Amino acid sequence: MAEMCVKCGLPKEICVCDVLDKETNRRIKVYTEKKKFRKYMTVIEGFTGEELDKTAKELKHILACGGTHKNGTIELQGDHKDAVRKALLQLGYSEESIEMS
Numbered sequence: 519m520a521e522m523c524v525k526c527g528l529p530k531e532i533c534v535c536d537v538l539d540k541e542t543n544r545r546i547k548v549y550t551e552k553k554k555f556r557k558y559m560t561v562i563e564g565f566t567g568e569e570l571d572k573t574a575k576e577l578k579h580i581l582a583c584g585g586t587h588k589n590g591t592i593e594l595q596g597d598h599k600d601a602v603r604k605a606l607l608q609l610g611y612s613e614e615s616i617e618m619s
């Protein structure tokens with residue numbers, strides 16, 4: 519017999535409680551940082567593990583810009599705050615979880 523979720527009573531394979539929890543508690547921070555030579559970096563915080571890799575890749579693809587990611591932080595070259603916000607919504611992250619500063 520399939521393992522059941524204690525929260526919703528559905529089989530674990532189709533239960534989305536973990537995903538919902540993650541969405542509720544998620545805080546994504548988006549801000550820009552001025553680097554040397556007056557270059558801007560857009561910094562996105564709030565991802566870990568595989569999701570960090572995946573999101574960094576998607577954002578670089580959508581925004582067509584270079585960037586790096588490490589230690590839970592994605593850094594994109596240039597000032598892309600508005601575009602990053604739109605891209606995150608496009609990727610399915612909720613408006614409330616995105617904190618612009």
Ligand SMILES: [Zn+2]
Pocket residue numbers: 523524525526527528533534535536
């Ligand atoms: Zn559940």
